[in-house]
Amino acid sequence: MAVLTEEQNLLRDAAEAWAQERSPLGALRKIRANGDGLGFDAQAFAEMAEMGWAGIVVPEEFGGADFGFHSMGVVLEQLGRTLTASPLIVSSLAAATGLKRAGSAALKQAWLPKIAAGEAIVTLAIDEGVRHNPAATELRAKKSGAGFKLSGVKRPVLFGMAAHAAIIAARTSGEPGDEAGITLFLAPTDAAKLSRAPLIEIEARGAAAYDFGGVTLGPEAVLGAVDEGGPLLERMLDCACAGLAAQMLGSASAAFEITLAYLKTRKQFGQLIGAFQALQHRASVLLGELELTRSAVESALDALDADAPETHELASLAKALAGDTFRRVAGEMIQMHGGIGMTDEHDAGLFLKRARIDDMSFGGAGYHRERYGRLAGY
Amino acid sequence: MTWRIPANRHGEPRWAHGSAPISPELAGKNPYRYTSDGAYADADPDFQLWLRRVVDHGWGAPSWPVEYGGGGLSARQGAIINEEMINAGAFHPNRTYGEMMLGPTLLEFADEVQKRRFIPPIARGEVRWCQGFSEPGAGSDLASLQTKCIDDGDHWIVNGQKIWTSGANHADWCFCLVRTDTTRKQGGISFLLIDMKSAGVEARPITLISGTTHFCEVFFSDVRVPKENMIGGVNQGWSVAKRLLQFERGSLASGRAEEAPLGPIARKHVGVDSQGRIADADLRMRVIQNDMRLRAYEQSLRRTRAEVKAGTGPGVPVSALKNLGAGLSQERAELMIEILGQRGLGWEGDAFTPEELEATRNWLHSKAYSIYGGSYEVQNNITAKRVLGLPSA
Ligand SMILES: Cc1cc2nc3c(=O)[nH]c(=O)nc-3n(C[C@H](O)[C@H](O)[C@H](O)COP(=O)(O)OP(=O)(O)OC[C@H]3O[C@@H](n4cnc5c(N)ncnc54)[C@H](O)[C@@H]3O)c2cc1C
Numbered sequence: 001m002a003v004l005t006e007e008q009n010l011l012r013d014a015a016e017a018w019a020q021e022r023s024p025l026g027a028l029r030k031i032r033a034n035g036d037g038l039g040f041d042a043q044a045f046a047e048m049a050e051m052g053w054a055g056i057v058v059p060e061e062f063g064g065a066d067f068g069f070h071s072m073g074v075v076l077e078q079l080g081r082t083l084t085a086s087p088l089i090v091s092s093l094a095a096a097t098g099l100k101r102a103g104s105a106a107l108k109q110a111w112l113p114k115i116a117a118g119e120a121i122v123t124l125a126i127d128e129g130v131r132h133n134p135a136a137t138e139l140r141a142k143k144s145g146a147g148f149k150l151s152g153v154k155r156p157v158l159f160g161m162a163a164h165a166a167i168i169a170a171r172t173s174g175e176p177g178d179e180a181g182i183t184l185f186l187a188p189t190d191a192a193k194l195s196r197a198p199l200i201e202i203e204a205r206g207a208a209a210y211d212f213g214g215v216t217l218g219p220e221a222v223l224g225a226v227d228e229g230g231p232l233l234e235r236m237l238d239c240a241c242a243g244l245a246a247q248m249l250g251s252a253s254a255a256f257e258i259t260l261a262y263l264k265t266r267k268q269f270g271q272l273i274g275a276f277q278a279l280q281h282r283a284s285v286l287l288g289e290l291e292l293t294r295s296a297v298e299s300a301l302d303a304l305d306a307d308a309p310e311t312h313e314l315a316s317l318a319k320a321l322a323g324d325t326f327r328r329v330a331g332e333m334i335q336m337h338g339g340i341g342m343t344d345e346h347d348a349g350l351f352l353k354r355a356r357i358d359d360m361s362f363g364g365a366g367y368h369r370e371r372y373g374r375l376a377g378y
Numbered sequence: 379m380t381w382r383i384p385a386n387r388h389g390e391p392r393w394a395h396g397s398a399p400i401s402p403e404l405a406g407k408n409p410y411r412y413t414s415d416g417a418y419a420d421a422d423p424d425f426q427l428w429l430r431r432v433v434d435h436g437w438g439a440p441s442w443p444v445e446y447g448g449g450g451l452s453a454r455q456g457a458i459i460n461e462e463m464i465n466a467g468a469f470h471p472n473r474t475y476g477e478m479m480l481g482p483t484l485l486e487f488a489d490e491v492q493k494r495r496f497i498p499p500i501a502r503g504e505v506r507w508c509q510g511f512s513e514p515g516a517g518s519d520l521a522s523l524q525t526k527c528i529d530d531g532d533h534w535i536v537n538g539q540k541i542w543t544s545g546a547n548h549a550d551w552c553f554c555l556v557r558t559d560t561t562r563k564q565g566g567i568s569f570l571l572i573d574m575k576s577a578g579v580e581a582r583p584i585t586l587i588s589g590t591t592h593f594c595e596v597f598f599s600d601v602r603v604p605k606e607n608m609i610g611g612v613n614q615g616w617s618v619a620k621r622l623l624q625f626e627r628g629s630l631a632s633g634r635a636e637e638a639p640l641g642p643i644a645r646k647h648v649g650v651d652s653q654g655r656i657a658d659a660d661l662r663m664r665v666i667q668n669d670m671r672l673r674a675y676e677q678s679l680r681r682t683r684a685e686v687k688a689g690t691g692p693g694v695p696v697s698a699l700k701n702l703g704a705g706l707s708q709e710r711a712e713l714m715i716e717i718l719g720q721r722g723l724g725w726e727g728d729a730f731t732p733e734e735l736e737a738t739r740n741w742l743h744s745k746a747y748s749i750y751g752g753s754y755e756v757q758n759n760i761t762a763k764r765v766l767g768l769p770s771a
Contacts, residue, residue: 283768284701284761287761287765287766288702292674292678294678295677295694369663373663376641378644
């Protein structure tokens, strides 16, 4: 565990207690069953907002706590332990950071207080192809009078059916593959000619496809400068990656602890299966991987707080390690549980699906290794 | 004489970059060679000069108490000094078996007379120690050791054989585990300091796959050892040894972070493609992966120190750190050989550069990282039982 401040300790304890009580592991099944496509429990999210978690990185003047990324990570880790689904990462972390850093006074005033209060969800509409790759953005925003006309498809847009607005990465110049020439827009999801459809996936992240069939936006919708959205987008994605990695660390740790408990109760061949050295050694290796991941996650959150020059690298390091580790732990969770782990009734499957979903969100481990390598000059 | 240690932004002592008084010739050399091979250390004037400078400054053992020749600094400050030496391209020159393992153990278990006699020369880097624990029949199961130690009035008489004793052929003294009671396993072991010049001690070198010969078998034939050389009392040696092995694991775990990134080396030897990336795509990804995990490992060392210092937790368990560090170093040594290609296969001679030859030997030697100091499997057993609380069979 990191060396936390007094307030961060209180925050962690509060998040832990809330998650165990109000959003325990099984809660996810209800979200799946009610089939509204939102991907999270609106009542639970309202409670989170009431606790102040939706405003942790929002400046005080807009109703937030301005409490930093590490604090947000502390909460996300605890929520990850019970696989709590929420739009905190896209809305309260990534979109809020984008607005805070580059939003006009009007945009900030319109959205930040609502984000902090949990009254509005602002999502990110970035991905288009089969893989996360912002530079490959094809969705065009053409000049049209004083504003822009958008055409193209974004998918998956996380928590896209519930979102009130989206930050959209659109190409205003250059070709798909160019890092330059991307502009970020903030548009309400009830904009005319924007059609949304839910994507039914293996697990809750409220994914949707957005079709921009000629949506028209005024110049006031531009976040930052035209053609120069790339660096801001990277920063927002760094936030999303570090925050998601913290949540994944919590999920992976919980999966590991549940598995460990099973090794200490299940008997075969007249002994606890945890006495078999083959399983002991695999468990020991997983502990090492979890420890490495924790170090990487905390370093990335600290780098964001310090606005350190190596933030891009450290965010990718954290996301890559979290992806590798969570997938590995979830796979071992099923294997070490045997047949019971394959049943829908058991929680192991929830972890396995979440691990895959989380790894794919904002770039998989392979994407982030490549990005790290590029940044480090390899 | 004291050097000024400027504070960094955390208010911790820090050498200004480049101000460490080191010989640049040491940069990039493998510290393990100096630790384990006395002849190698003696033959390198750069190393000797660096050792003298550090010792004269009082940093031979920075965090030991001043009355036993230490620098009187905190453990944290000691760690920073180490780190700064590494950042400056060097390494702490007195990280010997004496300084890493025996000294800290004596500080806890030795009596006052023994402390004053044995600890200061270690801090000054004057006496070379070797570790006589393993025997032909006692490796991972160390407590099954058989070297006999019999009471002979004011002396002990020692008979038996040790093996894999690193540096025994150049060591002045040996800290040894001996059997003083054959009826109990752990409870019959004592911890004895033996002068290697005693009559009846013979060290025979064994050649390793890396070609080095500092690795020995040590034979004891009726060796007389003064009674006052026993540490911690008769049959109390196992507790002393366990503590010493903790120090050994700790130092092995923390000693792994000093390696330079492989990227620039790979770019130089493998070349780059039209986009400026390391030309071999598969090798490139593996180099990146190793570099990333090494970075997370370094973050783990820092986190562990911070947590221990703040008292918020134990940090990463040493048994896990040791395996992670050993694995990453071994992988790195493999990658290095792969990067060097045909030039990574040289054994000796002018047709290969010293760096190439060093890489080859280092690769071969790296295979030992997961054997000594408690093997990979033994560390996993420790993690499973002591950290994870898994049951015994
Ligand atoms: C380069 C080098 C330097 C060394 N320096 C010293 C020194 O200075 N002083 C000293 O005293 N010793 C030294 N050693 C010895 C070292 O501590 C031993 O080699 C080590 O303890 C393993 O013992 P062993 O070689 O007898 O292997 P064994 O114990 O016979 O092990 C053989 C294999 O069995 C595995 N194994 C053993 N027990 C278990 C178990 N319970 N569960 C699962 N797997 C198991 C091991 O992991 C290993 O893979 C050195 C060794 C090397 C390689």
